[in-house]
Amino acid sequence: MTTDVGDRLVDGYALVVFDLDGVIYLIDRPIPGAVEAVGRLHAEGRPVAYATNNASRRSSEVADLLTGMGVPARAEEVLTSAAAAAELLRDRLPAGAAVLVVGTEALRAELRAVGLNPVSRADESPLAVVQGFGPQVCWADLAEASVAVRGGAIWVATNTDPALPSGRGPLPGNGALVAVLRTALGRDPDVVVGKPEPALFTTAARRAGHGRALLVGDRLDTDIEGARRAGLDSLLVLTGVSDAAELLAAAPHRRPTYVSMDLSGLFDPAAVVRVPGEAGGWSVAERDGTLELSGSGRPLDALAVLCGAAWSVRSARIRAGSTQARTALAALGLSG
Structure with a gap:
């Protein structure tokens, strides 16, 4: 298995489902690059949906908030845990x-x-x-x-x-x-309605018809686990809660399909990796319970290789075995 995604990631899916907090915005400010990424999807005529555990706003309010940030959104594109809870109790x-x-x-x-x-x-x-x-x-x-x-x-x-x-x-x-x-x-x-329960994602996925849906999230314990439980591929972006260290320690039911630093990974094959993966230039050796990264290359490729090693030996202790590895680990927020 290699870390190279090949063609644009987004081209393999009929629908992109976004988490909001930590992916599109932080509280009420857009994350850098998010407005442009969603705008590009709209410009290409690609359907999108938003699934959020945040129950403090109605779907229409979330749509208004997104639109005010420069992301045109309709209430029917937004799935909130508040609306899902109300529907469950109605039934x-x-x-x-x-x-x-x-x-x-x-x-x-x-x-x-x-x-x-x-x-x-x-x-x-x-x-x-x-x-x-x-x-x-x-x-x-x-x-x-x-x-x-x-x-x-x-x-x-x-x-x-x-x-x-x-x-x-x-x-x-x-x-x-x-x-x-x-x-x-x-x-x-x-009853717990929101993620990681799969209801929000399965509802969104039905909108893809016979096509595939991709979930984009920032949390392993809600977004990624929920996507796996719903049978969806997932992209973890490192702009919110979960970081590289948490990813290396992730249990099998919380492991994403892909990882990217931000939403640029939807469009740029060089900005996203499949995990786990193997990549020329990086190698990992286990020494006394610690994973030693050596070689050179892209930090994301190093992360994919480290995921494979850490998930195999169930160790997330990392150290650098070269100057380039030290730089890559620093870029990923990992000590080494």
């Missing part, structure tokens, strides 16, 4: 049923849109609790949810991302808030 509960919401107004709006009644207190007899990320979620919200779940309400989490990317580094995500309730209740949610 399980009577029309007009009360649902206690831990999250933002966007999550409440999605519930109203499917005919359910969002409430804030356990004494309003909710049949379910839906928990999504919201920067204003506080102890009182979690306390009401705890009382409702102990009283028999179904507990649905939009996602369990432990952190979300930001310009200041990873910050606590919905998974951290779910963990608070998990600790208090002594059990897991009844």
